[in-house]
Amino acid sequence: MLIRRRFGWEIPEAAATPESVALGRRSLIGGAAALGLAGSARDARAALPAEAAEFAGPMSAPVDQRYQPGRPFTPTENVYTYNNYYEFGEEKGIWRQAERLPMQPWSITIDGLVAKKRTIAFEDLLKQVTLQERLYRHRCVEAWGITIPWTGFPLKRLLEIAEPLSAAKYVIFYTAENRRYMPGLSEAWYPWPYTEGLTMFEAENDLAIIAVGLYGQKLKPQNGGPIRLVVPWKYGFKSAKAIVRVTFSDKRPLTFWAEVDGNEYGFWANVNPAVPHPRWSQARERLIGFDKVVPTQIYNGYAEWVADMYKGIKGQQLFR
Numbered sequence: 001m002l003i004r005r006r007f008g009w010e011i012p013e014a015a016a017t018p019e020s021v022a023l024g025r026r027s028l029i030g031g032a033a034a035l036g037l038a039g040s041a042r043d044a045r046a047a048l049p050a051e052a053a054e055f056a057g058p059m060s061a062p063v064d065q066r067y068q069p070g071r072p073f074t075p076t077e078n079v080y081t082y083n084n085y086y087e088f089g090e091e092k093g094i095w096r097q098a099e100r101l102p103m104q105p106w107s108i109t110i111d112g113l114v115a116k117k118r119t120i121a122f123e124d125l126l127k128q129v130t131l132q133e134r135l136y137r138h139r140c141v142e143a144w145g146i147t148i149p150w151t152g153f154p155l156k157r158l159l160e161i162a163e164p165l166s167a168a169k170y171v172i173f174y175t176a177e178n179r180r181y182m183p184g185l186s187e188a189w190y191p192w193p194y195t196e197g198l199t200m201f202e203a204e205n206d207l208a209i210i211a212v213g214l215y216g217q218k219l220k221p222q223n224g225g226p227i228r229l230v231v232p233w234k235y236g237f238k239s240a241k242a243i244v245r246v247t248f249s250d251k252r253p254l255t256f257w258a259e260v261d262g263n264e265y266g267f268w269a270n271v272n273p274a275v276p277h278p279r280w281s282q283a284r285e286r287l288i289g290f291d292k293v294v295p296t297q298i299y300n301g302y303a304e305w306v307a308d309m310y311k312g313i314k315g316q317q318l319f320r
């Protein structure tokens with residue numbers, strides 16, 4: 001039975017640990033060297049196990065100019081050190097632990113309602129796609145936002161590779177469970193593995209991407225490396241990190257946070273400033289790294305590309 005408890009990332013930003021405290025803590029544990037900032041990247045990498053060091057490196061691609069984020073990029077050090085990743089723990093500062101996650105070898109199993117079940121090695125998948133850079137806003141349900149350049153490819157391309165049957169209505173993402181490296185997995189009240197899903201029509205939307213890079217570098221483990229989902233018009237919890245299995249189904253999956261508390265976190269989770277979370281407003285968001293609060297936009301500013309998908313859907317909680 002699930003006991004109702006308060007989770008770190010459910011706490012509205014005003015009540016959460018102020019970032020200045022996190023920054024202070026970071027400088028205590030080694031400042032720039034520990035962060036791998038310019039000039040010290042080599043030292044930082046030397047501290048990682050061989051697999052992790054090998055995985056670091058460039059992952060750049062031409063920018064898709066259609067999507068302009070409309071606000072400055074979040075400083076890299078904030079994006080690399082302020083994360084939600086419950087497999088590693090409930091705190092924002094799990095990056096040092098996460099950076100040890102071995103990402104080689106990595107493969108993705110494709111199964112369920114598909115022409116042919118199979119497992120593809122990460123590097124073989126990369127050979128079948130054309131990478132591009134997408135400059136996206138990201139809006140966490142906790143009322144904070146970041147702005148980041150992802151390197152990746154349309155999720156639609158993964159669907160072409162997977163060849164789902166026409167009976168498939170949902171695509172479901174299951175994510176890594178590495179007990180040795182992910183201490184959060186021993187918190188047994190969470191319904192591991194972290195699971196997310198989309199309807200097929202959402203998955204075919206051009207905005208939905210699979211990311212393998214960030215800021216022109218291979219995706220770091222704390223940001224979901226080596227491979228994650230990015231659906232920028234939805235609350236951040238939909239964008240599952242560290243994908244190991246993609247399943248096609250005719251049934252809606254029970255996703256991770258909906259299973260934890262379906263009243264607070266649903267399947268659709270589209271961003272809407274007018275629909276408050278049961279315990280806080282969604283009208284505004286704090287921009288991490290800028291000490292600035294801005295109004296939240298409907299569909300996180302992506303209505304032009306996504307609103308039509310939901311026109312015929314009535315009587316469902318589209319915004320939670």
Ligand SMILES: Nc1nc2c(c(=O)[nH]1)N[C@H]1C(S)=C(S)[C@@H](COP(=O)(O)O)O[C@H]1N2
Binds near residue numbers: 139175176236237242
């Ligand atoms: N596997 C997994 N994916 C996850 C999460 C998680 O805990 N585990 N957290 C989600 C949440 S709540 C957010 S806001 C984003 C955070 O991504 P970032 O740390 O790269 O900014 O990842 C999402 N994907």
Ligand SMILES: [Mo]
Binds near residue numbers: 141
């Ligand atoms: Mo989030």
